Amino acid sequence: MASFPTHARAVIIGGGIVGCSTAYHLAKLGWKEVVLLERNKLTSGSTWHAAGLVGQLRTSANITQLLKNSVELYRKLEAETGLSTGWKMNGGLRLACNPERLTEIKRQATTAHSFGLAMEVLTPSEAQKLWPPMRVDDVVGAAFLPTDGQANPADITQALAKGARAGGVTIIEDCRVTAITTKQGRVTGVVTAQGAITADVVVNCAGQWAREVGKLCGVNVALQSVQHQYLVTEPIDGVPRNLPTLRDPDRLIYGKEEVGGLVVGGYEPNPIAWALKGIPEGFHFSLLDSDWDHFEPMMGRLLGRIPALETAGIKQLINGPESFTPDGNFILGEAPELKNFYVGAGFNAFGIASGGGAGKALAEWVAAGESPMDLWPVDIRRFGSVHQDPQWVLTRTLEAYAHHYSMAWPHEELESARPVRVSPLYERLKAQGACFGSKLGWERPNWFAPDGVEPKDIYSYERQNWFDHVGAEHQAVRERVGVFDQTSFAKFMMIGRDAELAMSWICANDVAKAPGRLIYTQMLNRQGGIECDVTVTRLTEESYYIITGTGFATHDFSWIERAIPQGLDARLIDVTSAFAVLSVMGPRSRDTLSAASGADSSNAAFPFGSWQTVMIAGTPVRALRVTYVGELGWELHFPVECAGAVYDAVMAAGQPHGIVNTGYRAIESLRLEKGYRAWGSDIGPDHTPLEAGLGWAVKLKQNTPFLGREALAKQALGPLKKRLAGFSVENPAIVLLGRETIFRDGKQVGWLTSAGWGYTVSRNIGYGYVRNPEGVPTDWLKSGRYELEVAAERVPAQIHLDALYDPSMSRIKA
Ligand SMILES: Cc1cc2nc3c(=O)[nH]c(=O)nc-3n(C[C@H](O)[C@H](O)[C@H](O)COP(=O)(O)OP(=O)(O)OC[C@H]3O[C@@H](n4cnc5c(N)ncnc54)[C@H](O)[C@@H]3O)c2cc1C
Secondary structure: OOOOEEEEEEEEEEOOOOHHHHHHHHHHOOOEEEEOOOOOOOOOOOHHHHHOOOOOOOOOOOHHHHHHHHHHHHHHHHHHOOOOOOOOOOOOEEEEOOHHHHHHHHHHHHHHHOOOOEEEEHHHHHHHHOOOOOOOOOOEEEEEEEEEOOOOOOHHHHHHHHHHHOOEEEEEOOEEEEEEEOOEEEEEEEOOOEEEEEEEEEOOOOHHHHHHHHOOOOOOOOOOEEEEEEEEOOOOOOOOOOOOOOEEHHHOEEEEEEOOOEEEEEEEOOOOEEOOOOOOOOOOOOOOOOOOHHHHHHHHHHHHHHHHHHOOOOOEEEEEEEEOOOOOOEEEEOOOOOOOOEEOOOOOOOOHHHHHHHHHHHHHHHHHOOOOOOHHEEEEEHHHHHHHHHHHHHHHHHHHHOOOOOOOOOOOOOOOOOOOOEEEEEHHHHHHHHEEEEEEEEEEEEEEEEOOOOOOOOOOOOOOOHHHHHHHHHHHHOOOOEEEEOOOOOEEEEEEEOOOHHHHEOOOOOOOOOOOOEEEEEEEOOOOOEEEEEEEEEEOOEEEEEEEOHHHHHHHHHHHHHHHHOOOOOOEEHEEEEEEEEEEEEOHHOOOHHHHHOOOOOOOOOOOOOOEEEEOOOOOEEEEEEOOOOOOOOEEEEEEHHHHHHHHHHHHHHHHHHEEEEEEHHHHHHHHOOOOOOEOOOOOOOOOOOOOOOOHOOOOOOOOOOHHHHHHHHHHHHOEEEEEEEEOOOOOOOOOOOEEEEEEEOOOEEEEEEEEEEOOOOOEEEEEEOOOOOOHHHHHHHOEEEEEEEOOOEEEEEEEEEOOOOOOHHHHHO
């Protein structure tokens, strides 16, 4: 072997498919001095024993794109490297055995169309022709994705490694990373038994070992090893070589052809975690003992679908551990705890399907220092404090695993490992019928069940059981006043002599305002994409109070902290747990606040966009005049220990005005009517404020530099290629959920990013970007005839460039 390297531009830890793909793509990006370290041999972790199904469709457009990138790569890899990969594009078939599942797969077909995949809905007999060995007497429909396929995981990985080597990557096997060095919050290298390597960047692609590897440098990788089994048969008569992959979620099973026989497995509802005390030494090219007892119910379901299994010769029941995560999505990106330390792990048994695209995205992320596209569903910054607890991760991960093939109901909430983070009002609200959802470990009231109604979601693809109750909350906010417990908001303080300088650089809107003002602003990346969407409150000359969504706590903190220009006296502090928040919203909110506080909250004394300290129940309350629901209102922020007293006082003061408890589902329908954008769906790093219709919140006309300004200024010179628009569908029998395809004059132009029912306007409402390479001027947008594809059928829709509900800003601001 050549001498052991002492320095690398990037060290990749792990020689599975993800590490090799990342190395391959870094080499393609022209990176030199890339070293991949594998503690045993390439593929010896989870990769060698994967079943090799490669499906593409996910619920996010960009994650689907990432999987499409895998397929594109696998199609050409053999020709490029001369190594066979076993890639076969036989398509993927998904069955439905009941009407709800049929609706689900029809909606999936529409999602596929939105994301540029040709998925067809088939009859049972058409499906049977594609998969001759199966029985279809209980099948009510199917969907077929012709570009799905299968591959040989070890061969693909070796081909990627060969491609990486050809691009100059050094791959060293039998070389375990035992320590990771850091300095001042930045990674500086790795240590192995063979020696230390200094490195600018370190990438943790250590599969189910990634949690342990992360621990070496204080980075939390929230994953858990779980046993996963599949059966390999001898050749079976009537199994053609071009058999598509099969998923039969109602039976929790999957299958594919392999050398004339079948590989069949599934996702048990009672998964078994593995390596609770750590992965044993020497576990490479290793399997766990076949667990026939555990597989037996799965076998019963398999036999019901594929009768030939009854007599087929069994080669092996493979039991391999694989890393799973609490939300079923993998983990990608730069760790919030440590600069230049990246993670690509936790692949939930679709690491072969994702490996090509995930490695590409990770390499691009490393090379640019910024995510190549909005990868929020898999971003490592989606996790928070609960995810640092292995026990919490274990519990939630097992639930997510068991959910893999169960119906993915709209508005579904996972139930395990709850409650953890609760507002001080939790018990009070629970006693008043709150039905809670969970976000980043927080319990949040979704809706309130009236007396005699059980506060429990009953899921369906039709209107769900809470529909009318949320309607009543919605109406109360529009006509009287509602109170929302939003204590889970993430809250930060930016403090220091240069706080204004730092915030002015990071925020796209003008935040250099006098103390007492509050400003709605985006924070942009260098491409002008929206990284954060926040409310900024100027407290004093040297301090700002920043409020963002519950789920974005880690992401936004990390983004803002890293964007503070060097040398400035400005520090960011997380104060989430210090303050409870009650939002009091609706036309009677002024009466309520005045009565509760005794303060003058008239428009003259307390204008929109300002904040004041008012006293309620012996508590200094920071009252912010702001709204996310399109009505007059205030957010009240105050010390958590005073929450009960403040809440009781507000409810008593609001009682003559008809105040009610309201939840997050009412917020959603209220904000849809008013056209407020939601980060993570309507807006995000892929969209600029100009495209999102938020140009009014950007200080482009001022001569102040800010992050993302140049990209935005450039974009402002030419025609926009996409614009966020609202859509409505009158028919109440249609249910819009998001991801529905948008057609303009019969041509596909985009998909809905969010959607729901607007109770005041009595319509379905959706938002989505309309795309056109020639530009999207207002006249052109308005002149089109629009349809939405919903569950594989088109329905007429109306476009709206203004909010559907507009009590006129004068009412909100008066
Ligand atoms: C039974 C089973 C069936 C599956 N079927 C499918 C399927 O059909 N389709 C699909 O897409 N996916 C499937 N998967 C999932 C797939 O196998 C994994 O998602 C994928 O292999 C993960 O690749 P990886 O590179 O992240 O991890 P790994 O392949 O585990 O690679 C990680 C590597 O890191 C190395 N390493 C760990 N610690 C260190 C260290 N300190 N220093 C140096 N090296 C280190 C390990 O030795 C290992 O080789 C299946 C998994 C199982 C278990």
